[in-house]
Ligand SMILES: CC(C)(COP(=O)(O)OP(=O)(O)OC[C@H]1O[C@@H](n2cnc3c(N)ncnc32)[C@H](O)[C@@H]1OP(=O)(O)O)[C@@H](O)C(=O)NCCC(=O)NCCS
């Protein structure tokens with residue numbers, strides 16, 4: 001886990017634009033160090049973050065399938081991505097191949113509040129600190145847009161995950177409420 | 183209260199467009215009935231709903247002041263209104279005068295979810311069923327856009343208000359969470 005974390009401690013070149021192209025957290029390549037001559041080290045894998053919206057929707061569907069989320073019409077997913085304020089994706093890059101391993105998005109009024117939806121890390125990459133790194137990336141982006149109130153609705157099993165990042169549940173008794181059409 | 187409620191039970195001509203112009207809930211004018219010859223009846227007041235975004239921001243500020251909300255920079259309020267998915271306002275109309283008496287807005291990804299913010303009814307008009315009518319109008323609009331998941335964050339004293347409209351708090355243990363920049 002510390003292994004991955006170091007990848008994000010290096011300086012970043014982030015833009016404040018909403019529609020930036022592919023961005024790198026300048027993750028050091030595994031195997032750069034001569035002391036690190038293991039089987040995996042020759043693979044030259046690194047983790048990269050992006051706010052690119054032009055995602056392959058089938059690849060995204062595959063990621064959501066992998067954590068057991070129910071399928072959603074791609075037409076609607078496309079529309080939701082277009083109308084999200086922020087779309088964040090996390091990639092494993094090896095040479096010129098990249099694999100989508102994480103995703104999150106946020107709706108917003110572009111002024112006061114943002115609400116984060118659909119946070120997901122591929123099971124093969126969970127519990128390595130990457131979910132936290134993805135959320136940090138999202139929060140940094142939102143903060144750079146001067147959003148002062150970041151909210152989300154957390155399933156019970158991930159409340160502690162978000163709490164570890166500084167999210168508070170029901171602050172001052174404020175309650176998350178849902179209404180479904182009937 | 184029943185008095186106001188009848189005003190909303192008549193047929194409406196709502197459009198499904200996001201940016202509709204001034205809309206009426208075809209509220210019957212007070213005093214139309216010959217049995218109703220009271221002092222107020224001659225005033226011909228009615229309540230009208232709108233999704234018009236071109237609001238007078240000073241009038242909106244006055245409404246928010248009236249319920250004790252802290253002031254927000256008008257530049258940001260303007261931006262938030264521009265980037266909200268739905269902006270709903272409620273007006274008392276007498277002849278050719280209109281007064282802003284209620285407001286609500288929603289952010290959305292235009293596909294799956296919407297989040298309602300800044301629900302307010304002027305104190306002079308509270309506890310008459312108008313808050314509920316405003317929320318019904320908002321929900322109708324969101325439903326007409328096929329939004330399937332309507333959410334909000336309720337202050338403790340208004341949880342029952344939203345519950346009376348069918349909103350559920352923490353359904354299946356889902357928790358509303360907040361993060362503030364530090
Ligand atoms: C939730 C999710 C995004 C977390 O990603 P992850 O990469 O496994 O999380 P991390 O490894 O970065 O964990 C970060 C911290 O949260 C903790 N954590 C991770 N998952 C947790 C969970 N389910 N419950 C409680 N704590 C959790 C970790 O222990 C870690 O704490 P630490 O930094 O103090 O050691 C990922 O498990 C996932 O995609 N789950 C399925 C989809 C889902 O449920 N999404 C949330 C919908 S609301």
Ligand SMILES: CC(C)(COP(=O)(O)OP(=O)(O)OC[C@H]1O[C@@H](n2cnc3c(N)ncnc32)[C@H](O)[C@@H]1OP(=O)(O)O)[C@@H](O)C(=O)NCCC(=O)NCCS
Pocket residue numbers: 249300301302303304307308309310311312313314315335336337339340341342343344346
């Ligand atoms: C909350 C608010 C919008 C309600 O508007 P309103 O016009 O007074 O509400 P209504 O008259 O339509 O009330 C509708 C129902 O909710 C109930 N209700 C209204 N306010 C309530 C409250 N504060 N707590 C509990 N129930 C409430 C009413 O009894 C009524 O129930 P009924 O239909 O079963 O009789 C209004 O009081 C307001 O603007 N408050 C200040 C701003 C605020 O707190 N907004 C919410 C921020 S999250």
